[in-house]
Amino acid sequence: MSTPVRIEVGKRDGEARVGLLHTPHGVVETPTFMPVGTKGTVKGLTPGDLRSAGARVVLGNTYHLYLRPGPDVVREAGGLHSFGGWKGPMLTDSGGYQVFSLSHQRKLSEEGVRFSSVYDGSSHQFTPELTTRVQEDLGADIAMVLDECPPANAPRPYHEESLRRTARWAERCRQAHTREDQALFGIVQGGLFPDLREESLRRTVDLDFPGYAVGGLSVGESREEMLEMLALVAPNLPAEKPRYFMGIGDPVGILQVISLGVDMFDCVLPTRLARHGMALTADGRLNLRNSRFRRDFGPLDPECPCEACADYSRAYLSHLVRENELLAHRLVTLHNVRFMGELCRRAREAIREGRYGAFMHGWISRYTGRPR
């Protein structure tokens, strides 16, 4: 079966791998970090900024875009690419994670999940058919099936029921999906139970999606637990298809998931940290509010060629952050996106050269070794 999105897997180093992700809007080197443009914009940046910062795939959130401005408006604009001006590859989630993490009033049934909008409390229902249709309206290169994200501490029978319902929803999404220029990815759930992860994997892979995600929980799991689950699941995903780990974006975490064979990952963390004045560097996070930056006239990150590092000093950026100036958010976001892109580039290089393990450990030890 031909698919609009496929991966050409290249060099492997242990489980880690590089690849070329082919999409209707271009080819992307993997592993790749995908910045999140929740409401059709990565906060503060233009598409041109994103390109210059090295971002290659941008994510949109269906939950938010469904509520505001609504899929009808985006469809009439010609889709999210046309609406927001990002012309490269794009991925939308199904909105499931936001329903389970943001909307506290919700009611789950076989049909779907009813929830109250975070904006105005109005009532909505996401069904597999609806989120698929909405994502077709948004028109990203990659759409996701609707999955339930139960809390980590739900009892085992709940997780069993949940993963089976998620698998039935996945089948309904597949049936509902019609766009030939968009790939629909499946999601492996199963909480923190190895055998349930295995069952979810089997049920999802049986549906033969062009790509697979490993999904998280709505709340409560630790990093270690998630990585354990990923280590069980990833090697059993079809090697010839793209693998997407949802919701990880701290530098240490992405190096770890890359080592387990993941190709794509997204998270709001690098951009949200930026808006709190936290800049990512190879020596760890810098809190630009720290008083030691008030008179530091050196560049934010001497190793980085981005606009924030090339044109301004730490002292100026620290001033902007303290004053909560719009330009602070913009410049530090640009830097953090650039930083994540560069980290992925270096990871790919290390994989190609067969030294990923050493690279990862060296990098993590520098990043975490000097607390700031």
Next chain:
Amino acid sequence: MSTPVRIEVGKRDGEARVGLLHTPHGVVETPTFMPVGTKGTVKGLTPGDLRSAGARVVLGNTYHLYLRPGPDVVREAGGLHSFGGWKGPMLTDSGGYQVFSLSHQRKLSEEGVRFSSVYDGSSHQFTPELTTRVQEDLGADIAMVLDECPPANAPRPYHEESLRRTARWAERCRQAHTREDQALFGIVQGGLFPDLREESLRRTVDLDFPGYAVGGLSVGESREEMLEMLALVAPNLPAEKPRYFMGIGDPVGILQVISLGVDMFDCVLPTRLARHGMALTADGRLNLRNSRFRRDFGPLDPECPCEACADYSRAYLSHLVRENELLAHRLVTLHNVRFMGELCRRAREAIREGRYGAFMHGWISRYTGRPR
């Protein structure tokens, strides 16, 4: 006496005039609108954005920069040009207007004015000597004398006393000013009393500054009253020196002050309106929150080549404004700055071609004729 800032006056049309303002950081065609970078940044824009939007002189506010990050930090950075990265001509006010409009707890004396910081209530005193030294630390091309901005409704004897004190302060500023690469401009005050304006003009011009501003009041005057005062003062200012009208930035107002022979003006209005989702167009202000823009996929302003108008639709910008997205502030600010620059360019063209009156009336009638 040689001065680092001078104007070469060109074609005149009635009182209106074009000119070339020579400064240590470049030559600027006048009349020119100066966007305000209160805290060392025009909110949301980089210096590159400002240049591309046609801004040629940027203003910094001494009140804010004195309090945050402090003149010592800016001086150590090498001045405001180096600190914030704007390499073109720059002007700083003296902070007087902010003391009288923002700091409600204040105590005025011959020595200066004591006030409480809007940031933390801490007590400070601005004297003519201090604001001059602070502006030398900031290092703009043009610095301003410290003036009192009394409320419009203060009794006449108060205005008399005030303008004479302002004149004595101007003399002290002149004495204190030492930088040879910076021009210090005088300010004509005098409230809404024609004879007091005349007295203030004479006292200020007697001090022989390289340029003159006409100052406003801290609160309470109408547009018509200010224009009346300006019409009295402007023709009596030395014709061979630059004329700066402080604190006007609505399109109609700047066309009016240009017609009275003003070369430079500043205001936060175009950039502040932008952050409220109001875009300036030749047909008036557009409120992007208006529901009629939700599905308007045309450009913000079809006559404008700026990034906001070239790359996005009204529907997208309206979405960003409703969601209070950082990118909304940035893009609409860029547009409004571009709009003001273009308006000045067209005004200069009309003056050169001897048709300024017709241009101004036609322009104002289009701008105000179709309320939005």
